[in-house]
Amino acid sequence: MPRRSMAHLMSLGSQVAGLTSPHGSLPRLIPTSSRYSSSKPKHGFKPGKIAVVTKTTRYEFEQQRYRYAGLSEEDLKHLLAMKGSSYNGLLERHNIHTNNVDHIVKSLHKEGIDVQVVKRGEYDSDVVQWADAIISAGGDGTMLLVASKVLSKDKPVVGVNTDPERSEGHLCLPVKYTRKFPEALGKLCRGEFRWQWRQRIRLHLEGTGINPTSLDLHEQQLSLEQHSQAHRITTMDNQQKMGILNDSVSKPSLLPIRSLNEIFIGESLSSRASYYEISVDDGPWEKQKSSGLSICTGTGSKAWSYNINKLAEQAVNEILKIGKYQTGLDIPLNRQFIEKVTDEYNESLVFSPEDRRLFFSIREPIVNRVFSSSRQRGFASKVCVRSRCWDACMVVDGGTSFEFNDGAIATISMSEEDQLRTVLLDN
Amino acid sequence: MPRRSMAHLMSLGSQVAGLTSPHGSLPRLIPTSSRYSSSKPKHGFKPGKIAVVTKTTRYEFEQQRYRYAGLSEEDLKHLLAMKGSSYNGLLERHNIHTNNVDHIVKSLHKEGIDVQVVKRGEYDSDVVQWADAIISAGGDGTMLLVASKVLSKDKPVVGVNTDPERSEGHLCLPVKYTRKFPEALGKLCRGEFRWQWRQRIRLHLEGTGINPTSLDLHEQQLSLEQHSQAHRITTMDNQQKMGILNDSVSKPSLLPIRSLNEIFIGESLSSRASYYEISVDDGPWEKQKSSGLSICTGTGSKAWSYNINKLAEQAVNEILKIGKYQTGLDIPLNRQFIEKVTDEYNESLVFSPEDRRLFFSIREPIVNRVFSSSRQRGFASKVCVRSRCWDACMVVDGGTSFEFNDGAIATISMSEEDQLRTVLLDN
Numbered sequence: 112m113p114r115r116s117m118a119h120l121m122s123l124g125s126q127v128a129g130l131t132s133p134h135g136s137l138p139r140l141i142p143t144s145s146r147y148s149s150s151k152p153k154h155g156f157k158p159g160k161i162a163v164v165t166k167t168t169r170y171e172f173e174q175q176r177y178r179y180a181g182l183s184e185e186d187l188k189h190l191l192a193m194k195g196s197s198y199n200g201l202l203e204r205h206n207i208h209t210n211n212v213d214h215i216v217k218s219l220h221k222e223g224i225d226v227q228v229v230k231r232g233e234y235d236s237d238v239v240q241w242a243d244a245i246i247s248a249g250g251d252g253t254m255l256l257v258a259s260k261v262l263s264k265d266k267p268v269v270g271v272n273t274d275p276e277r278s279e280g281h282l283c284l285p286v287k288y289t290r291k292f293p294e295a296l297g298k299l300c301r302g303e304f305r306w307q308w309r310q311r312i313r314l315h316l317e318g319t320g321i322n323p324t325s326l327d328l329h330e331q332q333l334s335l336e337q338h339s340q341a342h343r344i345t346t347m348d349n350q351q352k353m354g355i356l357n358d359s360v361s362k363p364s365l366l367p368i369r370s371l372n373e374i375f376i377g378e379s380l381s382s383r384a385s386y387y388e389i390s391v392d393d394g395p396w397e398k399q400k401s402s403g404l405s406i407c408t409g410t411g412s413k414a415w416s417y418n419i420n421k422l423a424e425q426a427v428n429e430i431l432k433i434g435k436y437q438t439g440l441d442i443p444l445n446r447q448f449i450e451k452v453t454d455e456y457n458e459s460l461v462f463s464p465e466d467r468r469l470f471f472s473i474r475e476p477i478v479n480r481v482f483s484s485s486r487q488r489g490f491a492s493k494v495c496v497r498s499r500c501w502d503a504c505m506v507v508d509g510g511t512s513f514e515f516n517d518g519a520i521a522t523i524s525m526s527e528e529d530q531l532r533t534v535l536l537d538n
Numbered sequence: 539m540p541r542r543s544m545a546h547l548m549s550l551g552s553q554v555a556g557l558t559s560p561h562g563s564l565p566r567l568i569p570t571s572s573r574y575s576s577s578k579p580k581h582g583f584k585p586g587k588i589a590v591v592t593k594t595t596r597y598e599f600e601q602q603r604y605r606y607a608g609l610s611e612e613d614l615k616h617l618l619a620m621k622g623s624s625y626n627g628l629l630e631r632h633n634i635h636t637n638n639v640d641h642i643v644k645s646l647h648k649e650g651i652d653v654q655v656v657k658r659g660e661y662d663s664d665v666v667q668w669a670d671a672i673i674s675a676g677g678d679g680t681m682l683l684v685a686s687k688v689l690s691k692d693k694p695v696v697g698v699n700t701d702p703e704r705s706e707g708h709l710c711l712p713v714k715y716t717r718k719f720p721e722a723l724g725k726l727c728r729g730e731f732r733w734q735w736r737q738r739i740r741l742h743l744e745g746t747g748i749n750p751t752s753l754d755l756h757e758q759q760l761s762l763e764q765h766s767q768a769h770r771i772t773t774m775d776n777q778q779k780m781g782i783l784n785d786s787v788s789k790p791s792l793l794p795i796r797s798l799n800e801i802f803i804g805e806s807l808s809s810r811a812s813y814y815e816i817s818v819d820d821g822p823w824e825k826q827k828s829s830g831l832s833i834c835t836g837t838g839s840k841a842w843s844y845n846i847n848k849l850a851e852q853a854v855n856e857i858l859k860i861g862k863y864q865t866g867l868d869i870p871l872n873r874q875f876i877e878k879v880t881d882e883y884n885e886s887l888v889f890s891p892e893d894r895r896l897f898f899s900i901r902e903p904i905v906n907r908v909f910s911s912s913r914q915r916g917f918a919s920k921v922c923v924r925s926r927c928w929d930a931c932m933v934v935d936g937g938t939s940f941e942f943n944d945g946a947i948a949t950i951s952m953s954e955e956d957q958l959r960t961v962l963l964d965n
Contacts, residue, residue: 328807328809328810375808375809377808377809378808379807379808379809380755380806380807380808381802381804381805381806381808381829381830381931382755382802382804382806382931382933382936382939383755402808402845403808415902418829418902418903419902420853422849422853422857423903423914425913425914425915426847426849426883426914427857429883429886430849430854430857430858430879430883431857431861433882434861434869434879437875437878437879437882438869438870440867440868440869441867442861442865442867443865448864451864452857452860452861452864455860456853456856456860459856475842475846476845476850477845487850488850488852504808504809506809509809509810512809
């Protein structure tokens with residue numbers, strides 16, 4: 112057991128629920144269903160086999176941890192109290208979630224649908240293969256994980272927010288369906304819904320310094336140490352399976368994962384600068400030093416990428432103030448106007464989930480004699496990145512991590528077949 | 539030995555030189571010596587005992603690594619070639635550095651000064667105690683480390699850039715003195731210089747989840763795994779020494795370190811969001827979720843904090859374009875004007891090294907139903923932070939790292955006695 116104070120064993124506050132989407136998503140600034148195109152189904156949708164993938168609640172997570180640490184349930188309660196968390200509170204959220212899962216499963220059974228309930232840790236390509244459709248029962252993080260393993264655009268994925276009071280659930284159905292799931296099923300059956308396709312990212316990896324075996328960051332709640340260790344252990348177990356040796360140059364391999372939000376590339380250690388080379392749309396390679404690189408989809412343009420690029424009113428106020436002073440023009444600087452300009456700027460960062468373009472953002476570029484940056488962000492069809500990092504990772508949707516060290520080359524692109532088929536139900 | 543491909547053993551490119559200051563510093567946009575106050579010395583400065591602290595060159599670093607890995611010098615050459623680096627190139631930079639160190643030492647000896655040459659890994663409070671003044675022989679990273687252990691404002695620290703072609707050297711003397719050190723010594727002796735005091739940050743740590751033993755990030759070139767492991771090993775070795783137990787609440791302890799650039803607080807894993815509470819100038823505690831928190835000095839306002847807050851012309855152009863459209867005013871949008879406004883905005887982020895205020899910046903704040911942010915950045919006299927993190931650290935000047943997990947409380951402030959005494963010589 113890692114030598115940590117008992118106090119450390121209890122932490123996270125609302126993190127487990129929130130951690131799955133480190134940067135979550137925007138509150139609904141823009142009515143998504145009305146703004147982006149979607150299509151009416153040709154007929155009703157009544158799948159024969161549905162897999163329900165459930166999140167790990169914080170209560171379950173802490174239980175697993177205390178069992179591992181050899182603590183009793185009484186110890187668990189005590190430790191949680193010490194950290195200002197409540198055992199009863201965690202249990203309550205856990206029960207809310209499991210009751211909502213039961214509600215979903217019962218509703219499905221009532222319609223004669225064959226159901227397989229799978230914990231997120233057990234969810235794999237065999238489950239995807241078996242199911243006609245997959246329901247994510249959790250929050251946005253669970254939805255991201257569920258979607259990541261669905262490679263086909265014909266297999267629908269539906270997210271149900273099993274704890275609306277705690278989860279943002281931007282990728283999930285409207286919250287009313289959580290306790291009225293039969294209503295959702297009825298609409299699906301009668302074709303009273305629209306299909307929405309969310310364009311996703313595909314990844315090719317090649318070169319030295321790669322490790323095609325990924326790590327699930329959420330399931331494992333890893334410390335930095337465990338993160339690197341886990342990368343190596345899974346490598347040793349799977350090396351032959353993957354047939355790729357780390358110290359030989361290998362041809363580009365398409366990873367069996369699709370990204371719904373974004374790819375983040377950077378040094379694993381948050382205080383270390385990332386060195387890499389980037390080529391946008393087959394342009395010239397450019398050496399860069401920054402805090403990392405984000406490449407997002409339209410769906411992801413409301414998530415981490417949004418947080419990287421958005422401006423605070425404070426900054427907009429300052430820009431307009433300087434503009435006013437420099438020009439002598441009567442540019443308004445009242446709160447209302449600043450808010451208006453800020454909102455318009457920030458909204459311009461968001462684009463359609465169906466857009467076939469990627470959006471790359473260099474986070475905190477470091478410009479000096481050696482490193483330059485022609486464009487800090489922009490749209491592209493393809494982005495290639497060559498790592499010059501020491502101990503970096505490529506993180507998919509904040510949840511799945513691949514080693515990406517010096518010599519590795521990633522090609523990040525989109526293909527029409529990578530779309531995720533999801534369901535739009537009216538509120 | 540960590541299981542890494544041989545290819546991985548060779549990496550970093552120019553990182554070792556650059557890594558010491560992950561975010562380096564701005565090119566000299568602002569003539570520092572003329573803009574900020576400094577003071578004429580009352581008399582010449584001729585210390586009897588000088589410690590010269592030297593950086594670890596990349597060549598030395600790779601040598602240490604290959605010895606550890608059991609590789610021969612021939613293997614080293616081969617691996618470097620594979621990574622596109624040059625053994626001869628590294629050796630050349632190493633020789634340039636060591637020749638410059640020899641030049642400094644000879645110049646000091648010629649003046650009858652008692653000299654102790656110390657590698658950065660051996661530099662400690664005993665060396666500081668012994669010396670009348672300390673010379674940092676390396677780049678900005680070495681200067682940051684050297685300064686961090688000097689707690690008194692009476693002990694001068696002078697930086698000499700031992701590889702001007704590769705190092706930015708913003709905290710060092712003008713580059714001409716690297717090969718003409720006797721000239722610098724002469725001026726010091728005759729009082730033909732000015733003292734400059736750089737205000738620094740002091741840290742108090744308390745609560746559960748702290749570990750007052752720090753980790754030198756540069757000396758160890760740690761992977762994530764080694765980072766956490768090292769934190770724990772040093773804890774076990776030093777626990778009794780420090781007299782602080784992790785699982786008991788302890789009174790605030792003033793750390794034996796001062797920060798010249800900034801404190802960064804956040805999850806160690808770059809893709810994980812940081813949860814914490816912050817209180818500015820004894821104001822109310824505010825829960826926050828973000829990519830981390832930076833608190834910098836005037837000196838540091840040109841370093842990482844600058845990179846976090848600066849805007850690209852792209853963004854400024856967009857703001858002014860929106861402002862123009864919204865007001866109908868004839869706001870210029872030509873390249874020259876955008877550049878002017880951008881430069882003015884970015885320059886406003888920089889403040890005097892002698893300023894006794896801290897500047898805090900919340901990096902990528904995540905605003906949703908639960909978390910809000912009243913001010914994204916601003917000046918303060920004191921900032922308190924309570925960690926709600928899983929595996930976070932408090933990093934001083936990008937080089938020294940302290941564990942800072944759930945329950946830990948840091949008080950970040952400045953005191954007049956924390957100033958660093960440095961020397962200003964004319965170009």
